[in-house]
Amino acid sequence: MTVNVPRIKLxxxxxxxxxxxxxxxxxxxMYGPPKPEPDMIKLIHHAIKSGVTFLDTSDVYGPHTNEILIGKALKDGLREKVQIATKFGFVQKDGKMEIRGDPEHVRAACEASLKRLDVGYIDLYYAHRIDTRVPIEVTMGELKKLVEEGKIKYVGLSEASASTIRRAHAIHPLTAVQNEWSLWSRDLEDEIVPTCRELGIGIVPYSPLGRGFLSAGPELIQNLSEGDARKNFPRFKAENLENNKLIYERVTAMATRKGCSPSQLALAWVHHQGDDVCPIPGTTKIENFEQNVGALSVKLTPEEMNELEQYADAVKGDRHSSMGTTWMNSETPPLSSWKAKY
Incomplete structure (x- = not known):
């Protein structure tokens, strides 16, 4: 079945x-060894041809190799057909990962991403995580300059609290906030979603399929390859898995009743959150991509939405292996502290 992929204003x-x-x-x-480059380029081309033109990457993916891959895939006139979102902020220092949002790093990271992607501008540039040592106004000030210079078109934040979003938006309008949002990751709904809607900011849910669990259930865990980071995620640990597999079983039961796959049902739930929401499910297989696009044609009643949410309320374990860098810990110092320092 061919699905028409609508366009939205984000x-x-x-x-x-x-x-x-x-x-x-x-x-x-992140999810095991890098996949063969020709296969991934073929997948990206298939996505663009299918109408999925919003491509999400980051300088930390690889690191760097994912941006290079996308750059290669967009040769031969495809650049103008897509919207590229990439991110900055994570850097390796002394074998550990740290977050940087200082102006020097913002600019250097942007220049490096432009080169790897081999493009003249980035459509949407996110702070991947919030540097809690730097006032968000300072980070946004540099991003604003990059917009004025034509190096980026729009600005976003990932995993930012409502107050951080407000402070950032006051310096330069935010186009999108990226956050984990799925049937079993709903911690953004109380404050972040209403704040974005009040300010006219789009919402980009990452991991809308629960990092694959809502597609494959416990079988996913059994088949994870060596080096797959999901092995360390709390919800995939044995002490939580027995409980969480019940959620997958209930989602599967409803999907069977509706004649769709569990992944399509879970993704449809995210789509039904509103027209200002653009989920970015990841995949490395064309057949899974087709499944995901099929979610756009799955309709849910309010009663079905409520039923699904009741299943998800029972999830056990933190949604991330590093909760310390999520929106819950994204407050930055006041701007006055930076001015005093410099």
Whole structure:
């Protein structure tokens, strides 16, 4: 079945994207060994041809190799057909990962991403995580300069609290906020979603399929390859798995009743959150991409939405292996502290 992928305005600053994006991280990073480059380029081309033109990457994916991959995939005139989102902020220092949002790093990271992607501008540039040592106004001030110079078109934040979003937006309008959002990751709904809607900021849910668990259930855990970071995620640990597999079983039961797959049902739930929402499910297989696009044609009643949410309320374990860098810990110092320092 061919699914028409609608276009939406993401945020209120003018960016138009496909209603569903493509998360590219797993092609190069995090979920086991990097996948063969020709296969991934073929997948990206298939996505663009299918109408999914919003491609999400980051300089930390690889690191760097995912941006290079996307750059290669967009040769031969495809650049103008897509909207590229990439991110900055994570850097390796003394064998550990740290977050940087100081102006020097913001600019250097942007210049490096432009080279790797081999493009003249980045459509949407996110702070991947918030540097809690630097006032968000300082980070945004440099991003604003990059917009004025034409190096980036729109600005976003990932895993930022409501107050951090407000402070950032006051310096330069935010187009999108990226956050984990799925049937079993709903911690953004009380404050972040209403704040974004009040300010006209789009919402980009990452891991809308629970890092694959809502697609494959416990079988996913059994088949993870060596080096797959999901082995360290709390919800996939044995002490939580027995409970969490019940959620997958209930989602599967409803999907069977509706004649769709569990992943399509879970993704449809995210789409039904509103027209200002653009999930970016990741995949490395064309057949899974087709499944995901199929979610756009799955309709849910309010009663079905409520039923699904009741299942998800029972999830056990933190959603991330590093909760310390999520929106819950993203407050930055006041701008006055930076001015006093410099």
């Amino acid at each position: 945020g209120s600053q003018g960016l138009e994207v496909s209603k569903q994006g493509l998360g590219c991280m797993g092609m190069s990073f």
